[in-house]
């Protein structure tokens with residue numbers, strides 16, 4: 001059997017990051033890596049802020065945030081008027097949950113591929129309101145149609161007040177058929193929140209075409225934005241009902257301003273985010289995706305060889321159909337071990353573990 005070879009690096013790409021070169025960084029997804037140009041762009045904004053804080057915050061910051069929001073929404077294929085910048089995907093989820101007005105008898109439906117912190121948020125909101133939460137088991141081997149049917153069968157119209165589904169799952173790296181899921185939920189009158197934490201930059205997405213009631217994605221992973229940059233996209237009928245987590249001076253401005261303005265914060269990560277997209281586009285978005293897909297396929301062969309799995313039995317790493325480097329997960333058996341140093345919340349019924 002031939003020794004797997006990694007793809008050739010993208011020329012010059014390594015120099016764009018300040019990553020410790022003595023370490024093999026295998027996980028960009030959890031916290032991203034901010035290119036040096038973007039770090040500098042943010043530092044210049046911080047310098048501006050520190051040179052005259054009063055002017056920075058009171059003269060034009062709201063407009064600069066709106067300008068950035070329009071730029072990022074354009075990249076995501078989202079309606080800029082329905083897009084609010086938030087600090088991270090977790091915050092976007094919390095904003096949606098606490099705006100729903102859940103009551104006893106209501107339920108929030110999730111899947112067992114969901115992200116642990118999001119599950120905690122759903123659980124807390126349900127505890128607070130007297131609603132219930134239910135996680136649908138989705139087998140690792142389920143194809144798209146099966147996933148849609150599992151979800152269709154799991155909806156309880158009238159009672160299910162929100163369905164939370166990941167666009168690209170974290171621990172299991174599944175790409176869920178979000179548009180089809182939204183279609184089924186809509187037939188049953190159930191609103192959908194898509195947790196797309198990993199999608200921006202990694203997948204060629206047009207958020208508007210998914211048709212979800214709520215969609216949240218991080219720019220600080222594959223979009224090369226400084227950490228603390230995410231977008232919450234809300235469908236038109238819901239916008240007036242969305243409340244910020246913290247009420248501040250833009251409360252009367254309505255959505256999205258009142259969600260974005262969270263009092264005195266460092267907003268420079270948002271303002272520097274377009275520099276991240278610029279870096280990604282300079283490298284070539286499709287090129288980076290193809291490279292990531294090739295790297296993922298290479299990693300899969302290395303791990304497969306180490307475990308003695310025949311190449312022909314390896315799951316499709318997905319890169320050919322989806323230039324994204326994610327895996328469509330078809331392992332012979334569910335993952336058994338937990339990465340060192342991570343505690344994994346309970347995984348009943350052999351459901352997937354939930355580390356990042």
Ligand SMILES: Cc1ncc(COP(=O)(O)O)c(C=O)c1O
Nearest residue numbers: 030088089090115170195197356
């Ligand atoms: C599916 C999913 N949802 C939510 C998050 C949370 O992202 P953040 O920590 O930026 O809020 C992650 C983080 O990796 C994730 O993978």
